[in-house]
Amino acid sequence: MAAESVRQSTEILVDHLQDLVLRTEDVKEMLDELAELSATTLSDPGDAICSIMLIRQKKQVTIARSDEGAARLDDSQFSAGDGPCLTAIRQGVIVHLPDIAEDRRWPEFRGAARQASVRSCLSVPLILEGQATAGLNLYSTQSRAFTANDIAMVETYSYHASKALRLAVRISQLTEAKANLMAALESRTIIDLAAGAIMAQNRCNQDTAMKILSIASNTRNVKLRDIAASVVASVAHDPSVRTHFDA
Incomplete structure (x- = not known):
């Protein structure tokens, strides 16, 4: 994507996020829609699948997926207690695996990725408040699917998504x-x-x-x-x- 295309795509995403917060009352419903929106907009040519993990009070975990193909990848991280998204959430950093087969971390996750024919992934923390934490995963069947421009757009997008999700969590807590x-x-x-x-x-x-x-x-x-x-x-x-x- 060119820089102008990144800017335009980000503006579209921000508008969609605002609409999403206004029209959804349930956090799980919002996460589901956010996962679908992220999957269709944050990859080029838009063929990635997405999952979002929301951990509240260190016990309750809400997982949203744009596609059930991300299920094994999410579950492998939870069963092992580690993985790219959990690392992104815990350390507050972006975790990018251009080619999962070449990475030696998280063997359980690598096995699940191999079974799901997933070759690369991008995990981004969503900064919330209090005891709530969250992370967004993008998975692709292509190796090196996420370019520098893609990562730059995801960084900007994650800032706005975090704000939207913080508001949704507050509304949920008040409800x-x-x-x-x-x-x-x-x-x-x-x-x-x-x-x-x-x-x-x-x-x-x-x-x-x-x-x-x-x-x-x-x-x-x-x-x-x-x-x-x-x-x-x-x-x-x-x-x-x-x-x-x-x-």
């Missing part, structure tokens, strides 16, 4: 926090309603009512919220009764 808060509020309310019903039936105070609920929960090995829901449903003569909180 999860909101869902957890709504669940906690709903659970607290149903417990308070059940305590109120027990207070009315037994002419006792709230502490005593809560003890009755706790004893029933422990004796039956049932969650306190579920015990409370059954009490409220019994009093209301409606087994489907529940509390609601609007978003």
